[in-house]
Amino acid sequence: MSFEIIDFHTHPFIENKNNICNYPGTSSMSAKNTFDVMQGLGVSAICGSVVEISNADYSNNWEKIKANNNTALELKKIYGDFYVPGFHVHPHYVEESIAEIHRMKENGVCLIGELVPYIYGWSDYSDSDFSEILSEAGKCNMIVSFHSRDDDAMDKMVQNHKDVIFVAAHPGEKADFLRHIERAKMSENYYLDLSGYGMFRYGMLRKAIDTFGVDRILFGSDFPTCHPGMYIGGVLMDNLVSDSEKEKIFSLNAKKLLNL
Ligand SMILES: [Zn+2]
Structure with a gap:
């Protein structure tokens, strides 16, 4: 069985300064090349x-955030349907972040x-300023993808914002993964x-499916x-996971979440 694959977690780039590959000199890398690698x-x-x-290049973090968010919108113009942009907000810049949520919503970004x-x-x-931003994100039906860190703070954030869909990145090692399951x-x-x-x-994916469901x-x-091929192989060749479960993980769940 062949699967459609949507990669929910990437950091695309146009200029080298946004390329976070650990070994950028090992191949030619560009916006076009990202598309080719993924298609391949x-x-x-x-x-x-x-x-x-x-x-x-920046006098403060908000300036950097705006520049990076603008690059995401530029990439959307280059990539079209191939790319679902994600953007940054920042608890030290509450007003600016809320305005950014509205600007992105107007640009069709969720x-x-x-x-x-x-x-x-x-x-x-779990910062109260960040909580204010998340309240606005909830009102605007934004999905929030975040780098996992500090289990207790993540618990509070998720419990305090039941109307926001959170996507935690990185299952992590066993102790972290078990906390993800509890959350x-x-x-x-x-x-x-x-x-x-x-x-x-081995068995991590099965454990996740059995404890909180494949959806x-x-x-x-x-x-x-990271190399997408390693993760594709990890799902594709997992003998503990059925084809219908793989189909959901590879694309159906993302399509439903992002209305694709
Ligand atoms: Zn990342």
């Missing part, structure tokens, strides 16, 4: 935010993130994407920091 692997669409490690706080100088998901069992609005650490442990698991790779 059978990935029909990618989602996610544009990120930037260095602060060199995905916040992946949020990567450590790159943008913040850390606390998912506690909150129907909690999803998990498979990027980053976790997938290489809230999304395929993601974290390209270009």
Whole structure:
């Protein structure tokens, strides 16, 4: 059986400064090349935010966020249906973040993130300013994809915002993964994407499906920091997972979530 694949977790780029590949010199990399690589692997669409490690070109983090969000909109023009843009918000810039939610909504964007706080100088998901931004995100029907960190703060964030759909990135090692399961069992609005650490442990995916169901698991790779082929293989060749479950993980769940 062949599967349609949507990569829910990527960080596309136009300029090199937004390319987070650990080994960027090993091949030619560009917006066109990302499309070719993904098509070659059978990935029909990618989602996610544009990120930037260095602060060199900016006077503050909000300036950097605006630039990165604008690049996401530019990429949407280049990629069309191939790309579902995600954008950043920041708890130190509440008013600006709320205005950004509205600007993105007007541009047809419904995905916040992946949020990567450590790159943008913040850390606390249970922060009251961040909570204000999430309330607005809920009113605007935004989906919030975020980098997993600090289990207790994530618990609070998810419990305090039942009207927001959260997608946690990275199952992680066993202790973190078990907390993801608890959070998912506690909150129907909690999803998990498979990027980053976790997938290489045999039985992880089966455990996720058996504990909180297959409908809230999304395929993601974290390209270009990780190789999508490894994650595709991890799902495709998992003998513990049925074809209909694989179909949901690879594309059906993302389509439903993003109205694709
Ligand atoms: Zn990421």
